[in-house]
Amino acid sequence: MNNEFVKKIADMKTDFPQWYTDVVLKTEMADYGPVKGTMVIRPYGYAVWENMQREMDARIKAHGVDNAYFPLFIPYSYLSKEAEHVEGFAPEVAVVTYAGGEELAEKIVVRPTSETVICNMFSKWIQSYRDLPFKVNQWCNVVRWEKTTRPFLRTSEFLWQEGHTLHATAEDAREHTLEMLEVYREFCENVLAIPMFIGQKTEKEKFAGAETTYSIEAIMKDGKALQSGTSHYLGQNFSRAFDIKFLDKDGTHKNCYQTSWGTSTRLIGALIMTHGDQRGLVLPPKVAPIQVVIIPIAAQKEGVMEAVRDMESKLKGAGIRVKVDDSDQTPGWKFNEYEMKGVPIRIEFGPKDLQNGNLTVFRRDTNEKTTTPLGDIVSQISDLLNEIQRNMLERAKEFKEAHTITCYTRDEVIKAVNDGNFARAMWCGDRACEERLKDETAITTRNMPFKQEHISDTCACCGKKLKEDEGKLIYLAKAY
Amino acid sequence: MNNEFVKKIADMKTDFPQWYTDVVLKTEMADYGPVKGTMVIRPYGYAVWENMQREMDARIKAHGVDNAYFPLFIPYSYLSKEAEHVEGFAPEVAVVTYAGGEELAEKIVVRPTSETVICNMFSKWIQSYRDLPFKVNQWCNVVRWEKTTRPFLRTSEFLWQEGHTLHATAEDAREHTLEMLEVYREFCENVLAIPMFIGQKTEKEKFAGAETTYSIEAIMKDGKALQSGTSHYLGQNFSRAFDIKFLDKDGTHKNCYQTSWGTSTRLIGALIMTHGDQRGLVLPPKVAPIQVVIIPIAAQKEGVMEAVRDMESKLKGAGIRVKVDDSDQTPGWKFNEYEMKGVPIRIEFGPKDLQNGNLTVFRRDTNEKTTTPLGDIVSQISDLLNEIQRNMLERAKEFKEAHTITCYTRDEVIKAVNDGNFARAMWCGDRACEERLKDETAITTRNMPFKQEHISDTCACCGKKLKEDEGKLIYLAKAY
16 A cells, blocks of 8 residues: 555554544545534445335334334433333433423433333323234434443444334233344344344343343454344333333233334444454445445546446446446545445556456455456346355354353453453353443443353352352443 | 214314314324324324335435434524524424533534534534535434414424435435435325425525425415425525535635425325315325225125235235225124225225125225226226326315415405415515515415416505516415
8 A cells, every 4th residue: 555645544453542533524424513422424334224224224124113203302211110220311311401491390301212202102002902902113313311432332322223113912022122133143244244243232231121132243353342232022011111011901900011122333343343444444235335436547547437437337227236446546645535435345457457357356345356357237246246245254154253261250241352352251141240340441231142052150250169050151342 | 874983073164273183193104292293193194104205305306315314402602603593493493401410511412404513513524515416314303392283283203304415515405305306296296186386485484404405395274285395496595504515626725506495294294284185184005004995895705805815915915005804893883984084095895796796896985886897906096096186186176276366455364274275466575565465464475386477566464566577476375
C-alpha cells in the first residue's frame, strides 16, 4: 500500500479500541452526535443497517410476528409496576419534565425498552384464548443513559427491534423464547457470518423483570465478548403487574405468559470487530452496501468504459449491488478507499483485460488478487460473493474455536481471558462468586450453553467443590 | 347488511369526526397511548405504513438521496441558532431535564424536526463543491406537544421521513425543492389514489426558518383540508446559522443552499378520510395489507378448500397479498369485518362456484358483487386490483373538482367552505387579511397554485381592489 493514500488507522494489534474508533469514523459508518453519548449513523453505516433490517424483518415475519409501533413516551409510574424492572432501568432513563411550555403533572420516561407501555396496551386488547398467541415487533429508537459510550457498542440512543409476545401457556412462551433465539443465531451466522456462543444468562445478568434470559454472544478479535441479542422468558411477571388476562377454554381468567427479544445496532459493532483487519472494514456480501466496485484503469482507452458499463448493467440486472468509480481519483486511492470500506469484491478493468479477455478481481476477505478468463460475469461474481460469505463465516468459526479455552482454575480463567479468549469452565452457580470475579478481574459470565457437561468437580472461579449435579458449564470473558 | 355483525360506526354524514375515530379504532389501525396525545399504531395500521414506506423510500432513493439516522436529542441551544425556527418550535417541544439520575447541565430537546442537529453535522462533513449536492433522508419519530390531538392527524409523537439536502447554488436547491414536491404529488396520486392541490404556502403558513414552503393539500370527504406533505427551500438561513460552508470552484468559501421536505403518518389519516365510507375503510390496493380475502362458503363440502388453497397459492405466487379466512366465524361476520377493514377484493367461493366454474368477487371501492366464469385467476385479480386503484383515484379526482368552488367575495368563500368545499379565490397577499379571515371564520389559506390566474380585481377575503399584477390566486379551506 502506498501510504500517501491511506487514511491512517491505528494498529489493531497494539491499540484495538483506537483501531475500532478509526474504522467507524474514517469509513463514515458513524459520527458523534452533539448530545453526550449520542451517535449519528451516516449513510454508509445506515445502508448496512437497512440490509440487516431487511433480512431480520423477513425472518421475524416468517415466525408470525407483525410489526407495530408503540409510543416513545412512557408515564414514569408504569416503570415501577414491575419491581425488578424499575430497579434495573430507573438509573439510566432520560426524563421529560416539561413539554408544550408547561411543567408536566406526571414525569415521562423516554423508553429504555417497551415492556411496560406495550403491556398496558395488551391488557386492553387481549380478551380470550382466541387472541393468543399474540406477537408484535417494533423497529424503533430507545434511550439508556450510559456513562461511557462508544459508537454502535454503547450509546445513549440506539436503534433496535423489540419483539413482544403473549401466550396461553408457560410451555408455549418458553418454546417461543428459544425459537426467536434461534432466529438470531441463524441470522448472525448466515447473514453477518458471525458464529455465536448460545446459552442462558445467569440470574445476575438476566433482563430486569425476566424469569429467564438467553443470549447469543460473539467473540471479537481482541477476545472480548459482545452480547449480540437476547431473548427473555418473562413468565407472568408483567402480565400480573399489568393485569393482562384472557378467558381460557375452561372458562376461567388467567394471566398470559410472555416473552420479549431484541437485537440492535450493536450488531454493526460486532460486524466490525469480527471481520475487520488493518486495512479497515471487511463486510460480508449479504450486508455490504456495495458488493462489487469496478475501477476502470485507463478509462479513456477505447472500449474500456463500454465494457465496464456492460459489466455493471449485467451485475445490476442480477440484483448485485455494484458501483463503478470513474471519478478522477487515482486507482491507488480508490483501491485503498474501497478496501477500507470493506467492499467484498473489486474488479480492476483496463485495456489489457479488455484485450486479453481477462477478469481481474480482488477479494477483500483474503486480500488476494487473481486474474482469470472473463466468462459469464454474473455467475463468476455471484459464485465469488457466495464463496466470500462462506469463507468469512468459516474463518470466524475457526477464530472462535481457537479462542475458547477450557479452564479448571481461577488462574487459568484469568490467563485465558487476558490472553484474548473466552474461558469455558465450571461455575458453582453462586452469585457472590460471580460478583467477586467481576469486581476483582472484570471478567463476566457470558452464558451457560444448552449442552451442559460436568467437566470438573471444582468451581473454576472460586475453587468450591462441586458434586456431580452441582455447578454449571459457563462461558466467561471480558465484555463490551 | 345484517346489523348484528356490525361494529357500529357513527354516521359519516352527520358526525364525521366520530366516524373517523370509530374507523381508526374499530379497524384496529391505531389506539391511544397512555401519555396524552400519543398513539399506538397497531399491526393493521402499521402494515399500511410499511407499504407506504416501501413505495416512498424507493422514490426518494431514486432521486439520489441516501438514508441515515440522526439523534433524537438536540441541545436546547441549537434550537435558538435560527431565529424564526426557535420561535416556531419552542412552544411545542418536549424537554429532557434529567437523565441517568442527574440533573442535566444543558437541557435537551426531543426533536420536533431535525434541521438543527443535522446542520450541525453538515458543518463538519462538508468541505468542497465536490461534496455537493449532499442529500440525506431519515425515517424516524418526532415529538410536537399539541393541545388537541387525533390519531394520525395530530399526535404528540408521529413517524415521518425528513429529507435534508445541501446545494452549491440557490437555483439547484430551488429545483430540488420542487422535484421532491413532485415526488410527493406523484406518490399520493399513484400509490394512495389521492389527488392534490399543489402550490406555495403564504409567508404566515411557511415552515419556521424557510425562505419558501410548498405543500400538497388534500380535500377530505367533509371538505376540510389535510396538509399532506411539505417541501421547503431554506436558502442560506440555516447554513449561516450553523456555518455550513464549502470551498467553491472559484476558490472562495460560500454558505450552502438548503432544502428540507417531509411526509408523515398523517397520510394514513388522509387515506381514511379520502376513501372511507359508511362501512369503514376503503384501501387502495397498492397499500392494502390484505389485497384479496378469500372466504370459503360451506368449506366442508368436497373440493371447496382444495380450490381455495389453489387460488391462494397462485395469487401469492404472483406477489398478491392474499388471505384465506377459514375461521369458524359466519360468512356474514367475515363480509362485514373485511369490508370495514377496507380489503379491496373479496372472493366468495363455495360448492356452487366450484360446480359452475365461477368466480364471485366483491369489490370494496364500488361495493358491488359480480360473478364471472373463473379463468386465469391471477390475471383476473391483477386486472381488477389495477382497475380498483384507477377507479379510486378517478373518483377522488371527481370529488376534488366538484368541491373546488371559485369565489369572488368573502360571503362566497365562507359559504363554499362551510358547505364542505375548498374555495378558489383571489387574495390580496396581505398577512393581516389572512389572519383576520382565520380568526373570524377558521378558514385558512392552503396554498397558491403554480399556475396563477388573475380571476378578479378584488380580494375575495377583504374586498381590497387589486391591480392586474397584484394579488394571488389561492385555495382556502378549513384544515385538520
